[in-house]
Structures are given as C-alpha cells and as structure tokens.
Amino acid sequence: MTLLYEVAAVGSPGTHLLAIGVGYYPHLLGGDRKLADRPLGLKQLTSPPVSIQALLNWFFAPLLAPGTIGFVNPNAPLASVAALTSAPQPVAITTPNGVVNLQAATRQGIQDAFDAWLLRLKGHADNIGVLYFCGHGITVADHYLLAEDFGHNMNQPWVNAFDISTTIRALEREVPGAVYYFIDACREVSREMAVTLRADPNPLLPLDFDKKVIRRSVTAVFATGEGDLAYAPKGGKVSRFTSALICAMSGFCGVKPPGGTTWNVDGESISNAIRQLLEYEALETPDLTGKGKQVSEQLVQGSPMPLLRLASAPKVKVRLDLAPTHRRADYELYLLSAKGVRVAQVQLDKVFRVELPRGFYEVGAQAPAGGWPPVVHLEEELVPPIYPLILQSQP
C-alpha cells in the first residue's frame, strides 16, 4: 500500500508527505536478479528501509500518542502520507489506520505515488509538500535518484531512475505553496557516466516552460555537497542525514518571528540545523573528521512558509569543555539563564553535555576550591541546534 494516511480537509491547507526509501536493488551488486550491464559499483543498502521507518514513525507519533514529539503544524496539519520502500523483507509501518506493509519503490510505483501526491498537493494554495528520498543517487548533469528496478532494462539502464533536479524545477510551476525536499543520497559527479551511458532519466514531472513559477517557497536539503558522498552506519541503522533531519525537527530548530506565537521551522532553520547536527556528530565522533565528514547542502528560495510550528522553545545541545583539560576536575562548569535557571557540572573530568532551551545565558567556569581564576562569558545566546564552547582557563 502506498497511501498510508489521508484526511479529507476540504478548503483548508495541509501537509502532504511522500517518502521513498530504496535499499534493495535486485539488479545491482549483491542483488538476486540479473546484474545490470553497468552496475556502476552500486550495491545493496541496509539503511534506507530503516531510515524511512524512523521518519514515518516521527510524522505519525503525535497522531498515535498525543503529546509525543513529532509533526506539528496547526496551520497545515498532516493531511496525507504516502510511502514506498524496497527492502529484502517487507517493511511494516504503524499508522493511525493500523499496521501497513509498504509497497515496493519501483520506478512505476514511485511515479504513481508522485502523481497522486502532486494532485493532493495542488488541492490548496497554502498546502505544504514534503518529498523524502533515501537510496542511491548520482549527480551527472543533474541529480539522479535510482528506483528499485534500476538496471532492469539492459538497453535503457536509466529508465528506472528519475531526475530530481528537474522535478524540483517543474514543481515550481505547478505547486503554489511550499515544497520541502530531503534527499538522502550520494551526489558523486561523473561526467563519464553522462557521456558513456547517456544518462538522461526522466523527471517525475516534465517541466512545462509555458507556465510561470508560482511557488512561494522551495527548500531542498541534500545529504551531502555536490560531488560528495552520503553515509549511513553499517548494520541497518538510520542514516546520518536522516538522523540529523529527525533530530532537527524534534525541537532542535525554530525561530519565533516578531508578533508570532509559535516557533517556526522554515527552510533556513531546518537546513542550518541539519548541517550543524552533522558537524556535531563529527565533533563527537573523532573517526568522522576529515574526509569522512558529511556536510549537507541546501537550496532555499522564496518567502518562508514554515514546515513546523512548535509551541515550545527549541532546545540546544550544549557541549561545554574547559582547556587545559587537566584542570576540568577543578572547575564547576555552569550555564545561568537570563531567567535565573542554573545548571552545572561540578568538578568532573569530562565534557559537560546538556540540552537546554534556547535563549540567553551566562556561561562560565569557577573553581570552588579556589586556585584558578573564574572564566565567564556574559550574554551568550544559545541558538539551536548546538552550542559547543571550550572555556579557556588562564593562565
């Protein structure tokens, strides 16, 4: 089944999600069907089915258990969810309508789901669309994403891929509201592929040049920069990018505009948060520094139309350290909010990690036993999603 959830909300805007996760590629390396003529070194993926599950669970969470963290937007509530995934084993999702097995993400299946999603999305001028993809991707002339049956047709290997770059451009002329794209795939550039394989997959929607651009907002966040790779932990875990995306949406970004009553998560907020959370992961995981580091990239155009509207202030992952490290155990590391709330780590020889609401704080370190001078930073603004600081103990 593709359409997992739909609310008939005639005359009012809603948010429409289309999620695609492709981990099983029968015609690529390690697949169980005839190997594609040119598999391009692509193999099976274990992360996409798990990643899409995590994302769908996050979107459904408040509907299944009110009050839990998940999708919230009173101005454009969740109106429909469609999903496809390809994995060696069926993937089941718990929806408000019960447990549903997801349909395979073949090229035709993706096209059918996209067409239906687009129809729903065009139903109201203030609708918000979300298109999520996790699987293999290649950048040639544009960014191409591969469906499950990629390589099935020996003579036309690209017929079962699609051009997401052109799809984004085409949708700008069809959808008046906002569309968010989260593309969790590699963006390796290979002109060799373009030339020798005649890579030219169709977009999901042809670009109609007769129409003008009507979109108000478009945000496309790519898991990695052009020419770079996206990663996922081995062993069937949620990919780095999807982890960062879910974390960002779970209250680790948002701005309350002048006169506003909610903390709004728009394209700039979420793309910035994803990038910083990926950096934070690299900071916390020394193995990921250097070349293995993943840096997301984004396209943000138009006027902001928030994806989420949160009632409470976003949180910040604080990572407070003190240098030189051999003095850490002598100090109390603390944060004192402008409202007077104080949190501290007292004389422990480790990094102080804590999650706090955004806002203004005094951040410092003091040695209760004396001997070392205090270190104080006044009027520090903790801006989501992360606040890493190393206090310097002088001399």
Place this chain on the structure above:
Amino acid sequence: MTQLTVHLAYRPLQSNRRPGAHRDMFLPVKALDEDGSILTEGAAGLGQPALLSIPDATAQVFVRLTWPSGRSQTQRISLDGGGDAELTFTDESLSSNEWAAWAIPRLNARNPLSAARGDIDLNLQRFDNVWLRLWRLHDGVWQQAPMRPDSTYRNGAAWQLDLTLEETAWLLQLGGSKVPWRFVSLPGGGPARVLFTPKDSSDHRSEPLEVVVTSFRSDAETLLEFLARDSMRAADALACSQSLAHHLFAEKFEDPISAVAGAYYSLRGGDWERIPRHWYENLSRNFRWLPDASIVHCVRLLREGAGSGSSNQSPFELLEQSLQQGWPVFEEGVALLQEAAATLRQVTRSHDSIVFKQVQALRTAKSWAGAATSFFGDKPDMPTSMQWVGMPNAPRRLRLDPPLSATIRDKGPKDREMLGPSNKGIASTTDLKRQLSKSRRRLRPASPSRVAGKLRHEGLENSEMIGSSDKRIVSNISLKRRLTTPQRSFGPASPFRVTGKLRVEGHEDREMISSSHKRTVSITSPKRQLTPPRRSLRSASPYRVTGKRIERSKPAKIRAAEDDEFLLGSIKR
C-alpha cells in the same frame, strides 16, 4: 512602543565605501527577549542607526548584530526606566586591523584576524611561493594580464592587493605547492581589493588560503555575502530596511554591479515579479560586459514562462550571452546559471549543447570565496573538479575525479555505507591505490594514451596495461625524457582523466603534448582574437561530444604569458 536606537560605530569600515556611493555598510540587528524570541528587527548602518520599536511591557532586551560570517555581537539593555534607549556596537578587532578591517565581517568568527590583536603571526612565509595570475576577457578570449597592483599590504595574518580593473570579466588565479589552483572572479569597472589569509575553518572542503574580494560596494556586497550563506532572514532584514535591494537595482545605470546584487536578492526571494521586466532588459542590454546582467535577465524570463511573456529576447540567447562574457562575478549567479541551464536543457532537449556543458563544468568545479564566484581548474575557460597544485611550470594532481576517490574512500572506516557509487565491485582498493600511484607517477604530466573508436571503461586490468603497454602509453623511459623538456609544464592541459573506472582518452602522446603546448602558451594570432564571441564560446572547451566519443576540439583560446606570475611572497610589510 519604546524606541531603541542602535548605532554601528565600525569606523574603520567607512573607508570601504566606493567613491560616489550613497550608502555605507549595513548589518542586520535584532531585538530578542530572554528566550530568543524576535521582538523586532532592522538594519544598522555606519551613518544610519537602526530604529527598533520594542513592545512597552518589555523589561529588558538583547540586541544582536550579525555579520555575514555568522559572528554576532550581543548587548543587553534594560528598559525598566521607561522612555527611549540607545546603544552602540563597536569592535576592537576592526580598529586593530586598519587595512584589513573590511574583510573581518566576512571571515569566519574564528579567523585570527578577528582577534583584537595587532601582533598576530600566522607564519605566512609558508605561502610565500603561492603564485597569482590575473586574467581578463578580451573579445571573447581569456588573456593573461600583467599583475600590477596599485598598492599591496601585508601583516602577520594577511596579504592584500589593490587593483584597478576595466569593464570586462576578470579572474584571479592562485596556486601553490599546497594550494590548489583556483580562480576567483573579480568585479570589473573600477577598483577592487583582494585579501588573502590562511584558512579559518576545520571544514575539510575549505582551502588553505581564504580569498576575500571587495569592490567597495559595502551595502551590495554585504547583501550578497548573506545570500551566499543562505542567511535569508538576515538578507531580508537588510533588504527590507531602506528598501535596499530595490534601490540597488533602480540605480543600475550608475552602478550595474550593485544592481545585479539587487536583482539576485529579488530572484532569490519571492518578489521577483515586483521588479519591472524592463529593468532586467536595460541591465543586460546596457552592460553586456557583465555576465551577471544577462543571467538575471535570462532567469527572470524563464520564471515568467513562455506562455505569459512578450519579450523579444530568448532566454537561451541570454544564457549564451552571459557565458560569452565570462563567468558570473558573484556566486549567486552560478546558481542562476544552473537554474537556467536545467530549465533550458529540458525545453530544448539539446543535452549536448556546449553551453550546458560549460555550466555543468562550472557547477562541479565550484570553490568557495564568499559571494565571489570561485572554481578549480588550470584554465580560466575550463572549470574542472580535478585539482592541481604546484607552480605553473610543475603542476601535479591533488585530487582525482570523484568516482575514483570514492573507490578509495570506500576502504576507509568500515562502519558505514555510502548512498551512491562506491565502485567496490570494480577493483580492490589496495590494487587501486597501487594503480593510482602508478598512474600518477607514470602519467604525469601529460601522457594520454589513445583509445581507438569509442571510449572505453577500464578497470584495474586495463590500468595495469596503461603502465606496461608502449603502444598505448609512453614508456617510463620515454616519459622521463619528456619530463626534462619544457613541455612538462603543460600537464593540466592534458585531456587525460581518471574517473570511476580508469579512463584514458585522447590522441597519441606526442600529438597531445604538442597540442597541450599550443593550447596553453601559444600566442593567439590577432586574427583569432577577433573571432566573434559566440564562436570563441563554442571553442572554449577542448572537448566536443559526438555520439559516445569525446574528441578534442580546437585549442581553447587562451593567451598566456609565461613567467608573469606574481608571488605572494613579493608583498612586503
């Protein structure tokens, strides 16, 4: 409401104003409550304070001023006493860096120049052999121009050059033994200033040297710096304050470069339709030398759609016109080139057009220089993702094409999978590394082999053959011999590329080296210089695609003057 006046006392930045310009630098300011909710926002200029209206019940506000670099300054002010209030932002780091102060707001907050110290020593001597070349577009041909700075500066943390550039496209090329060769676009039509400082970021993609460019248009450049970093809220605060973007565009005849900044903002945001189309037409018609003017007009027409427009100009012609005049001055223009090419490629269905390939090449070769366009490559008309280091006469590859790099990386940490090509099935990494080292050693600097007929994909086995087959590649002995000849300086000109599966293409070695030689340094005849721009555009790439085979096309039109490099080390304190 309580009126809060926010002054900006960054006096050292006042010298960064272009003669005759009406506006100084503005920076976005926000008044926030203790939770970080935005109460109000605006922009403070050097001569014009921001006037912020604060709700009456507010006891205290935090006023935050943001630089394009992301660095911010915050001041707390109590409003308990009632009545209006004011505050002033100053910065010691600016005053301690007289001639470099203009660049500090654009550099990473951790950059040593941002420290309020005048005695910084970043060991700049290690970059003394970094070379610079200046390129200008003349009659559609990139020519190396003598580098004669009006003035130079140097301290322990940065170098700076002042140049005066005529109205055409300009590129500054830099490179060194550890500095990848890249180009940075300079705005023509007046004075330009370029600052170099060691990198200030831990991002593995950042380059050893940061390059910051100004043409003394503080207002327009600040707006573009925010756009380049996707800081739309800050850009909105600037642009809405004083209707900055609109004014910049409106004054296009006085300052077309500032006008394209206004156009870029309007196309990035949602109000591109509010700017009359004839403004774009006037800009592209009257300032053809400015590539950005044509591309903003092109994208404006494309967004209107063919069904609603009555323009006499074709978007495709405008795209061509833009590329004939060089590369966009600003990075925002590269994104619009992509948008235009992606749209027109679908419309024209001519995927093999050299125009689209040029845009694709630029996209894949992009580097970072803030709002200025920057790309990797060895020739101004040939952006490439392949990176070169070394002196101009002794280049060597630093980075291979990504697919091959991916194969190597795939043997890295085993705890992750890649959502894209890994090419693991093609060759073992150990073998590939060995192959790579052989390839580099044997094939440098310009030793293409010939693959007759259609292009061939070659894995390890073929790669081994590359090193052992005299027929397909020169022997080590003969290569060594050639390396002693002056031709070795033309390595980057080689059409040899290593991709996911090793690929070799081109002509016989002897022919290719000769061809490379011509392409790099032959002095283009006067007749060729007068070739119409469009023709020169088509021949700008040394490759043309016919069916599945890539062939060398005519040599690119580049005039280079050897031994005309400018060394950073020649700039003295």
